[in-house]
Amino acid sequence: MFNGLKKAVTFSYDDGVVQDRRLIAMFDKYGLKATFNLNSGLFGQTSKIHRNSIDLDHTRFSADEIREVYRGHEVAAHTLTHPLLPELEEEEIIRQVDCDRRNLEELAGYPVCGMAYPCGGQNNDDRVAGIIGRCTPIRYARTIVSSYSFDLQSNLLRFNPTVHHMEFDRLFSLGDEFISLKPDTPKIFYIWGHSYEFDYRPEYWDRMEEFCRMISRHEDIFYGTNSEVLLNEPPVPAV
Numbered sequence: 556m557f558n559g560l561k562k563a564v565t566f567s568y569d570d571g572v573v574q575d576r577r578l579i580a581m582f583d584k585y586g587l588k589a590t591f592n593l594n595s596g597l598f599g600q601t602s603k604i605h606r607n608s609i610d611l612d613h614t615r616f617s618a619d620e621i622r623e624v625y626r627g628h629e630v631a632a633h634t635l636t637h638p639l640l641p642e643l644e645e646e647e648i649i650r651q652v653d654c655d656r657r658n659l660e661e662l663a664g665y666p667v668c669g670m671a672y673p674c675g676g677q678n679n680d681d682r683v684a685g686i687i688g689r690c691t692p693i694r695y696a697r698t699i700v701s702s703y704s705f706d707l708q709s710n711l712l713r714f715n716p717t718v719h720h721m722e723f724d725r726l727f728s729l730g731d732e733f734i735s736l737k738p739d740t741p742k743i744f745y746i747w748g749h750s751y752e753f754d755y756r757p758e759y760w761d762r763m764e765e766f767c768r769m770i771s772r773h774e775d776i777f778y779g780t781n782s783e784v785l786l787n788e789p790p791v792p793a794v
Contacts, residue, residue: 557777557784561738562705564776565784567592567697567716567747569633569671573614574750576624581764585771589628590781592671592697593621595658596635604751611751621662629780629791630663632656632670632693639674640683645690648683653691665791669781671697671747684712695785697747701725705733705742711785720748723762730770743784744770 557563566582566589568575575591582589597615604613616624634640634651635658643651652670659667670693672678679698687693695711702708702715703725718725726746733744753759771778782788 556741557779557787560775560777561741562733562736562744562776563741563784564733564744564770564778565590565746565781567671567745567781569673569747569749570594570613570637570751571598571615571621571633572749572751573612573616574754575616577760578750578753578763579624579628581767583627585767586778587767587771588778588780588783590631590669591625591628592631592633592669593655593659594633594635594637594673595655595662597637606752607755609755611754613751618658618662621659622664625663627791629669629782630659631667631781632659634670634673637673639676639678640672641677641680645686648686649690652687652693656691656693663791666692668692668694668786668788669696672699675699679713681713684710688712695781697745697781699747703729705736705738705744707741707743714745714785716745716747717743718746720746720763720766721752721759723766726766727769730766734770734773734776745781745784 569592571593599617600615602613603610632655635655656667700715701718
């Protein structure tokens with residue numbers, strides 16, 4: 556149960572890029588909550604990312620901006636420098652995850668207990684999840700594999716999201732289904748992505764706001780961060 560409700564919506568966004576500020580303003584407008592997965596070893600980096608023949612701004616916030624930008628939402632680990640973890644030795648996996656976690660805790664002012672695996676493709680496996688579970692305080696870790704399901708999952712260290720936000724047709728159809736759902740058991744609608752992806756086309760920001768408007772403010776839905784939804788943790792301090 557989620558604060559007495561059987562349905563919960565949560566969002567997860569990676570990399571800590573400047574477009575997060577616009578997205579957070581949208582979430583705040585509609586009373587939605589998200590978790591933002593950050594690479595503390597890359598804070599302040601200015602770069603472009605080339606996707607689909609377009610160069611998109613991929614500038615990351617500086618360390619001293621983190622607490623203010625993500626106030627009221629959750630920050631979580633994404634490793635120090637965004638490596639492909641299955642290719643690393645155990646010691647380096649631990650360093651990448653736990654140093655990032657500790658850096659973020661110092662900046663955010665509260666315990667960091669979650670993460671999202673970096674990189675595309677096969678970015679996690681049982682070995683990596685086992686190392687993280689045994690050797691760090693991380694309690695949940697999100698993959699990039701869409702489940703298209705609202706069912707709870709037993710393995711939180713390889714947690715599959717419901718859908719990527721750019722699958723707009725699927726996103727909206729799942730949203731309609733979730734709103735109509737009258738479940739007997741708890742259900743989670745988990746959406747993930749990168750905020751810079753909305754810059755592909757101006758209308759993508761409009762589509763996202765349309766979705767936020769649709770999914771928000773339903774009395775039978777709990778809106779929380781990843782930790783609140785997956786772990787039943789209390790809200791992060793609004794410091």
